[in-house]
Amino acid sequence: MARTFRLSIAPVSGVVSRRAAAVCAVLVPLVGLAFVLEIATGDFPLPVADAIAALTGTTDAATAFIVHSLRLPRALVGLLAGAAFGLSGALFQALTRNPLASPDIIGVTQGAGLAAVAGILLGVGGGLALSTVALIGGVTSAVAAYALAWRRGTTSYRIVLVGIGIAALCASVTNYLLLKGNIYQTQQALHWLVGNLSGRGWQHVRPLAVAVAVLVPLALLLHRWLLDLQLGDDVARGLGVPVQRARLGVLLAGVGLVAVATAAAGPVGFVALTAPQIARRLVRTPAPPLVAAALTGALLVLAADLVAREAIPGTELPVGVVTGALGGPYLLWLLARVNRVGSRG
Amino acid sequence: MNLRANKVRLCYDDRTVVDDLDLVVPQGRVTVVVGANGSGKSTLLRGLSRLLKPAAGAVYLDGRAIHTMPTRQVARSVGILPQSPVAPDGITVHDLVRRGRSPHQTWWRQWSPADEAAVTAALEATSTTEYADRPVDELSGGQRQRAWIAMALAQQTAVLLLDEPTTHLDLAHQIDVLDLITDLNREQGRTVVLVLHDLNLACRYADHLVAMRAGRIVAEGPPGAAVTADLVDTVFALRCQVITDPVSGTPLVLPYGRHHTLTPEGTP
Amino acid sequence: MLRTLERRDVTVPGNRSRRLTGLLIALFAVAGLTLASVFVGVRGISAAQVVAGLSPSVDGWDAAVVAGMRLPRTALGLLAGAALGMAGALIQGVTRNPLADPGILGISAGASLGVVLASGLLGIGSLFGYVWFAFAGALAAMLVVYLVGGGGRGGATPATLAIAGAAVSALLFALISAVVLTDVRALEKYRFWVIGALTGIDRQTLAAVALFLLVGAALAASVAPALNSLALGDDVARSLGQRIWLVRARAVAAITLLAGGATAVCGPIAFVGLIVPHAARAVVGPDQRWILAYSAVLGAALLLAADITGRVIARPDEVQAGIVVAAVGAPFFIALVRRTRLREL
Numbered sequence: 037m038a039r040t041f042r043l044s045i046a047p048v049s050g051v052v053s054r055r056a057a058a059v060c061a062v063l064v065p066l067v068g069l070a071f072v073l074e075i076a077t078g079d080f081p082l083p084v085a086d087a088i089a090a091l092t093g094t095t096d097a098a099t100a101f102i103v104h105s106l107r108l109p110r111a112l113v114g115l116l117a118g119a120a121f122g123l124s125g126a127l128f129q130a131l132t133r134n135p136l137a138s139p140d141i142i143g144v145t146q147g148a149g150l151a152a153v154a155g156i157l158l159g160v161g162g163g164l165a166l167s168t169v170a171l172i173g174g175v176t177s178a179v180a181a182y183a184l185a186w187r188r189g190t191t192s193y194r195i196v197l198v199g200i201g202i203a204a205l206c207a208s209v210t211n212y213l214l215l216k217g218n219i220y221q222t223q224q225a226l227h228w229l230v231g232n233l234s235g236r237g238w239q240h241v242r243p244l245a246v247a248v249a250v251l252v253p254l255a256l257l258l259h260r261w262l263l264d265l266q267l268g269d270d271v272a273r274g275l276g277v278p279v280q281r282a283r284l285g286v287l288l289a290g291v292g293l294v295a296v297a298t299a300a301a302g303p304v305g306f307v308a309l310t311a312p313q314i315a316r317r318l319v320r321t322p323a324p325p326l327v328a329a330a331l332t333g334a335l336l337v338l339a340a341d342l343v344a345r346e347a348i349p350g351t352e353l354p355v356g357v358v359t360g361a362l363g364g365p366y367l368l369w370l371l372a373r374v375n376r377v378g379s380r381g
Numbered sequence: 382m383n384l385r386a387n388k389v390r391l392c393y394d395d396r397t398v399v400d401d402l403d404l405v406v407p408q409g410r411v412t413v414v415v416g417a418n419g420s421g422k423s424t425l426l427r428g429l430s431r432l433l434k435p436a437a438g439a440v441y442l443d444g445r446a447i448h449t450m451p452t453r454q455v456a457r458s459v460g461i462l463p464q465s466p467v468a469p470d471g472i473t474v475h476d477l478v479r480r481g482r483s484p485h486q487t488w489w490r491q492w493s494p495a496d497e498a499a500v501t502a503a504l505e506a507t508s509t510t511e512y513a514d515r516p517v518d519e520l521s522g523g524q525r526q527r528a529w530i531a532m533a534l535a536q537q538t539a540v541l542l543l544d545e546p547t548t549h550l551d552l553a554h555q556i557d558v559l560d561l562i563t564d565l566n567r568e569q570g571r572t573v574v575l576v577l578h579d580l581n582l583a584c585r586y587a588d589h590l591v592a593m594r595a596g597r598i599v600a601e602g603p604p605g606a607a608v609t610a611d612l613v614d615t616v617f618a619l620r621c622q623v624i625t626d627p628v629s630g631t632p633l634v635l636p637y638g639r640h641h642t643l644t645p646e647g648t649p
Numbered sequence: 650m651l652r653t654l655e656r657r658d659v660t661v662p663g664n665r666s667r668r669l670t671g672l673l674i675a676l677f678a679v680a681g682l683t684l685a686s687v688f689v690g691v692r693g694i695s696a697a698q699v700v701a702g703l704s705p706s707v708d709g710w711d712a713a714v715v716a717g718m719r720l721p722r723t724a725l726g727l728l729a730g731a732a733l734g735m736a737g738a739l740i741q742g743v744t745r746n747p748l749a750d751p752g753i754l755g756i757s758a759g760a761s762l763g764v765v766l767a768s769g770l771l772g773i774g775s776l777f778g779y780v781w782f783a784f785a786g787a788l789a790a791m792l793v794v795y796l797v798g799g800g801g802r803g804g805a806t807p808a809t810l811a812i813a814g815a816a817v818s819a820l821l822f823a824l825i826s827a828v829v830l831t832d833v834r835a836l837e838k839y840r841f842w843v844i845g846a847l848t849g850i851d852r853q854t855l856a857a858v859a860l861f862l863l864v865g866a867a868l869a870a871s872v873a874p875a876l877n878s879l880a881l882g883d884d885v886a887r888s889l890g891q892r893i894w895l896v897r898a899r900a901v902a903a904i905t906l907l908a909g910g911a912t913a914v915c916g917p918i919a920f921v922g923l924i925v926p927h928a929a930r931a932v933v934g935p936d937q938r939w940i941l942a943y944s945a946v947l948g949a950a951l952l953l954a955a956d957i958t959g960r961v962i963a964r965p966d967e968v969q970a971g972i973v974v975a976a977v978g979a980p981f982f983i984a985l986v987r988r989t990r991l992r993e994l
Contacts, residue, residue, distance in 0.1 A: 051492040133469055134812055136797070141815040184983050193808040197748070197986045200815050204752070204919055205979035212972045214840050219833070222840060230826055257488050264483050266472075270432055270463040275536070276456025276484035305823050309816065322471035357830065360823035367820060368793065 063331040070338035120297035122333020125308030126324035127290035139294035142199030145303035146206035147177025174295035231304030231356025247296040306363025382539035388438035416593035430461035456484035460538035481535030503534035523554030734948020737922020751908035752919020754814035758821035759790025760912035787909035845918035845971020865906030920978020
């Protein structure tokens with residue numbers, strides 16, 4: 037087929053769609069650009085050349101310090117968390133064949149949020165401790181959703197629906213807890229809840245990097261099964277896919293990615309929902325393409341953070357406000373198009 | 382590839398649909414399963430393909446119980462096309478047929494020349510090459526069914542199980558699909574098991590007919606021998622007259638209803 | 650076209666006297682709860698003081714509490730509970746979807762956004778002012794969710810509607826966050842309102858909202874018989890002489906008034922509209938008129954019971970009614986999802 041090209045370095049071989057390769061080839065430098073700009077931005081704006089120089093280690097000590105201890109970890113969290121959100125969203129949307137399904141609504145982010153707010157009220161400081169608490173909360177609610185959805189096996193929709201129930205419960209309790217704290221704690225909690233890259237340091241980057249390094253290859257390995265699952269459980273089983281195990285594997289990867297990303301950056305809204313859809317439209321495949329979704333997610337978060345920091349001179353908005361403000365209406369527009377075009381959009 | 386069921390009991394939740402069923406699928410032949418609604422035809426097919434695990438008894442493929450075999454291995458020998466499969470939005474015919482190669486791929490060998498050849502052959506055999514780049518949901522019912530059959534073909538299994546492949550198709554397309562299936566059986570020697578609703582088409586296309594009622598096999602054999610008016614009455618609760626189809630030479634079932642009967646039943 | 654859900658509900662063939670008896674029992678329960686709501690509270694107030702508080706000439710602090718807080722709160726619980734119950738019954742009837750309620754389908758979120766925009770951004774103080782924004786928000790959300798959840802092959806299944814509702818809710822609450830984060834005063838008011846509580850109501854607001862809710866209730870009662878035909882499917886209903894779009898329009902108007910009005914005053918309370926119609930259906934079967942009547946009574950009972958529980962379990966503190974309902978409603982929703990056999994798309 038002229039639309040794909042086959043790579044083979046015996047005994048490994050694979051097939052890649054030309055369009056997907058082209059889109060990724062364009063996205064990678066864009067992400068790189070956003071990354072560099074992110075490093076260049078801040079209280080002490082750096083010229084882009086200096087930022088690049090700092091990355092390669094050929095600059096003076098003061099600039100190197102700023103970049104390496106403040107800017108670089110923040111940019112890395114943005115990059116990795118964005119990629120994790122995008123990929124996780126792609127996995128969930130492919131699994132449920134629904135463009136609106138996202139880890140945001142399955143209960144992971146709400147569980148993480150509840151744990152984080154409880155942590156803040158109990159005096160857990162920011163940083164690694166809070167991230168860990170949030171991670172535990174997110175994973176617990178995902179496990180609860182899976183366990184509660186299980187009844188002699190489960191379907192993707194049932195997991196998502198149970199997740200919606202758990203999300204509602206967590207959100208309710210979170211709102212209650214927000215009442216219990218003083219206004220300062222409430223503001224701190226809300227700033228975490230909206231998704232924020234400020235103050236992220238190397239302690240945030242390391243666990244995120246490890247998780248991404250493990251889960252992204254896992255997700256890519258499962259890609260074949262994911263494509264088969266798209267045809268329905270019966271056809272997939274007929275094609276030799278161990279359906280329950282495959283579904284569990286995809287869920288583990290998706291939940292792992294979103295939980296870790298949320299723990300590091302807070303629940304940055306709408307990235308997991310819109311990045312896969314944008315990627316899908318760029319690559320023109322029926323299912324969200326995994327690599328392109330990850331790259332798009334990274335680009336969205338980095339770009340949104342740039343906007344958040346520069347939009348209002350003098351103040352720094354949290355990145356989640358920008359992704360929410362832009363992502364929300366974009367999502368609506370995407371969905372309105374779905375309806376106009378018919379079932380494909 | 383020898384496929385047989387031995388004292389198989391198939392249940393949904395707590396409801397037993399098929400009980401104590403023995404069936405040997407004739408190798409290299411077209412077997413058609415018929416029966417009234419709810420007689421267990423689809424359930425039997427699902428049991429034969431390991432989509433449904435037997436509550437008792439077992440299904441054997443070349444002497445090995447398929448539920449003990451890794452599902453990927455079974456998928457290389459037995460292909461199944463379930464009823465009314467749903468394609469994801471926007472998937473093209475070519476992409477769909479490519480999925481059929483899945484059981485032959487590994488994570489490091491995702492595409493090989495053999496895969497390429499199988500897909501091309503499947504597209505050609507089903508005459509779907511001209512619209513291979515079009516989305517499946519834009520095709521007509523007949524073309525869509527051919528695309529799904531192409532996917533099952535690309536799987537290159539010795540046994541092919543098809544659950545009601547002609548439902549929702551108009552007569553021309555039904556004949557089209559059934560002729561295609563016959564080609565595959567004759568030219569490639571695949572064992573085919575079909576579930577069909579239309580008894581007359583079943584008589585025409587089957588080498589071996591299996592009639593089911595209430596989860597049990599009531600009769601099996603070549604249609605010419607097996608299909609009698611008594612059998613139709615037992616299986617479908619329908620009085621009829623069975624003659625020989627002047628077009629194909631196979632049994633033709635002519636039902637007696639309460640109206641539009643020229644001669645009272647019983648008189649030739 | 651909506652897909653009907655397979656359920657293992659047993660529809661009990663009710664007869665008229667049995668249903669009437671049930672309704673009377675429910676009414677007695679509501680009366681009992683009303684009394685409890687007036688006599689029981691966070692502060693222990695003796696019965697004599699309560700009675701004293703009921704008289705027109707109020708004196709003494711306890712009496713003032715009874716007259717100024719408990720009575721309005723009880724009245725609101727009755728009105729809002731009945732309204733939410735009826736709204737839920739209507740939504741489930743119109744969408745033929747047992748997993749629906751104003752909270753799940755984003756209607757409460759829409760109404761909330763309206764209220765936040767009106768009172769936060771535009772500073773509109775009186776109910777007669779901001780309730781229209783609540784209605785507009787509720788209506789808009791309903792339409793968006795139905796359009797979005799109904800797109801795609803297979804139409805509006807319960808799963809796609811719930812997912813669409815969750816996505817739209819997420820969007821709306823993100824917009825709300827964006828508004829309240831920028832204004833500390835708005836945040837302070839919002840975090841108390843978003844819980845869903847019966848407190849803080851004054852007589853004028855109560856009277857005003859009662860007006861809207863009664864109109865909504867009347868509309869609901871008038872459209873209930875038509876919903877019985879609608880339950881048989883659009884085509885059958887049409888052949889029975891119903892003008893489908895008119896029936897739907899009236900139902901949507903009733904839902905807007907009932908859910909929008911209740912949310913405008915109490916904040917978003919989810920799950921009342923989910924639980925109550927199921928309980929009603931279990932007793933009276935599929936007749937929408939009876940379901941509506943029961944839903945009103947049972948909704949009032951549920952909300953009052955939740956409010957009373959909240960007052961009692963955390964003395965001297967209070968758990969808001971919305972949280973208590975969520976704590977009960979979320980498990981109910983999950984149990985419902987587990988029981989129902991959902992087919993994947």
